[in-house]
Amino acid sequence: MLCERCQERPASVHVTRIINGDKTELYLCQECAREMQPQLDFSIPKFLAGLLDYDPGLEVKAPPAVERCRECGLSYEQFHQTGRLGCPDCYHYLASRLDPLIRRIQGSSQHRGKVPRRAGGNLRVRREIERLRAQLQQLVEQEEFEKAAQVRDRIRDLENRLGEQGGWQ
Amino acid sequence: MSLNLERNSKWMEGSGPQADIVISSRIRLARNLKGMPFPNLMNEAQEVKVIRQVGQAIRAPGVFQAVGELRLQTLRELSPVERQILVEKHLISPDLAEGKGEKAVVLRDDEAISIMVNEEDHLRLQCLLPALMLHEAWRLADAADDALENELDFAFDQERGYLTACPTNVGTGLRASTMLHLPALVLTKQAGQVLTALTKVGVAVRGLYGEGTEAHGNIFQISNQITLGRSEEEIINNLSAVTVRLADQEREARELLRKQNRWQLEDRVGRAYGVLTNARILTSQEALQLLSDVRLGVEMKILRGLDQRLINQLMVRIQPAYLQFTAGKEMTPFERDVRRAAMVRELLAG
Numbered sequence: 001m002l003c004e005r006c007q008e009r010p011a012s013v014h015v016t017r018i019i020n021g022d023k024t025e026l027y028l029c030q031e032c033a034r035e036m037q038p039q040l041d042f043s044i045p046k047f048l049a050g051l052l053d054y055d056p057g058l059e060v061k062a063p064p065a066v067e068r069c070r071e072c073g074l075s076y077e078q079f080h081q082t083g084r085l086g087c088p089d090c091y092h093y094l095a096s097r098l099d100p101l102i103r104r105i106q107g108s109s110q111h112r113g114k115v116p117r118r119a120g121g122n123l124r125v126r127r128e129i130e131r132l133r134a135q136l137q138q139l140v141e142q143e144e145f146e147k148a149a150q151v152r153d154r155i156r157d158l159e160n161r162l163g164e165q166g167g168w169q
Numbered sequence: 170m171s172l173n174l175e176r177n178s179k180w181m182e183g184s185g186p187q188a189d190i191v192i193s194s195r196i197r198l199a200r201n202l203k204g205m206p207f208p209n210l211m212n213e214a215q216e217v218k219v220i221r222q223v224g225q226a227i228r229a230p231g232v233f234q235a236v237g238e239l240r241l242q243t244l245r246e247l248s249p250v251e252r253q254i255l256v257e258k259h260l261i262s263p264d265l266a267e268g269k270g271e272k273a274v275v276l277r278d279d280e281a282i283s284i285m286v287n288e289e290d291h292l293r294l295q296c297l298l299p300a301l302m303l304h305e306a307w308r309l310a311d312a313a314d315d316a317l318e319n320e321l322d323f324a325f326d327q328e329r330g331y332l333t334a335c336p337t338n339v340g341t342g343l344r345a346s347t348m349l350h351l352p353a354l355v356l357t358k359q360a361g362q363v364l365t366a367l368t369k370v371g372v373a374v375r376g377l378y379g380e381g382t383e384a385h386g387n388i389f390q391i392s393n394q395i396t397l398g399r400s401e402e403e404i405i406n407n408l409s410a411v412t413v414r415l416a417d418q419e420r421e422a423r424e425l426l427r428k429q430n431r432w433q434l435e436d437r438v439g440r441a442y443g444v445l446t447n448a449r450i451l452t453s454q455e456a457l458q459l460l461s462d463v464r465l466g467v468e469m470k471i472l473r474g475l476d477q478r479l480i481n482q483l484m485v486r487i488q489p490a491y492l493q494f495t496a497g498k499e500m501t502p503f504e505r506d507v508r509r510a511a512m513v514r515e516l517l518a519g
Contacts, residue, residue, distance in 0.1 A: 088326075
């Protein structure tokens with residue numbers, strides 16, 4: 001049997017199409033089947049990706065321009081190839097694409113570990129205030145009001161110190 | 170040259186908590202300098218600048234007070250064999266030893282502290298101690314890090330923590346790892362299953378020389394996968410707990426072997442000792458396997474009169490670069506196998 005499309009090569013692919021309930025059967029050669037691929041191909045991942053892109057009520061966003069770090073010039077694509085960033089500022093300039101990746105590989109996006117004395121800015125003080133607030137809560141629950149008052153004063157001191165440093169950065 | 174390559178490292182001591190299974194504990198902190206590209210994008214002048222800054226920082230009085238004297242050695246001044254010895258002693262990574270460009274290593278005399286300069290990050294501060302001493306290693310690394318931070322401006326972000334060349338290290342920059350000897354889990358064919366389970370609790374498993382290496386001589390390295398969103402203490406507590414659990418599992422397997430296959434076990438240990446004390450040709454692969462059997466014999470008190478310190482020393486001394494260094498010349502693989510056998514005989518004979 002010859003291919004129904006080109007009528008030249010032998011048919012080796014049997015394709016069944018159902019469009020709006022109308023069933024058509026085609027016997028095609030390899031080449032013609034390949035050429036007709038876009039119509040024939042139904043891929044579940046592509047279908048799902050299409051669903052994810054579909055955002056009712058919002059306009060379709062234009063693809064973003066190539067993002068580069070303004071400090072060292074590294075693009076996200078370059079990072080993608082090597083797995084290495086170019087400089088500390090890449091974290092800032094490539095944040096829109098890097099942060100989701102970091103959340104995916106690290107399961108978190110907020111540092112909870114050590115804060116360096118000099119480079120840590122007021123984060124050390126903020127951490128201390130957080131810790132004291134939890135302590136204050138506990139003391140109030142235990143009706144240890146005298147100690148709670150002391151802790152409250154300490155929190156005020158620290159908050160004033162933050163204020164003097166130019167607030168919450 | 171101030172380096173003493175033949176010296177034994179602190180981690181080889183072979184004593185401490187869980188020393189019958191845990192060989193060593195390591196803490197590694199990744200740190201980078203502000204306003205400088207990461208090593209993969211640095212030019213030579215920038216590489217030299219980082220080395221100079223680190224060299225100055227380690228001479229600061231505060232650093233000396235915190236952790237004692239540290240010495241910097243540029244890799245350019247070392248021969249390939251000398252660099253390889255540092256890899257064999259677990260003081261630097263193969264990447265630092267082989268990489269192009271200006272690189273350096275900072276060492277403390279007992280080799281418990283080493284800092285790789287211009288590896289993947291500007292600084293990779295490592296503390297390596299024997300047995301299960303992760304908390305002690307962390308305290309040492311933390312003190313060294315504090316003292317260095319007084320001298321160097323580290324790249325730090327309030328949200329993302331310490332910024333690193335690879336986002337898999339961002340946050341704490343901490344990789345805590347332990348090296349374990351797990352022959353009974355391998356012999357009873359449980360190793361694969363047990364180690365696969367570790368990946369589900371955020372622990373990665375590697376071979377003897379770190380990333381991408383095989384587990385020769387039944388020695389495995391386990392380390393934390395996640396560096397962001399948890400405190401250093403949480404990461405270290407978790408890895409310590411997993412290490413203890415793994416050691417318990419290995420101990421159970423050893424007792425099972427002792428109960429069910431006592432003669433086979435003692436025969437295996439005895440034969441390994443026999444070959445090591447009599448062989449005239451030993452490949453490093455064969456030597457590592459036999460040393461694992463002998464180590465098991467020592468750890469289970471089947472073999473007496475030997476200690477783990479000697480086994481740890483042997484494990485390093487049978488490596489190709491170390492052999493060539495002590496021989497004072499380059500050798501063919503066959504010459505090395507002959508020298509390796511002679512060296513093992515001599516050391517085991519005491």
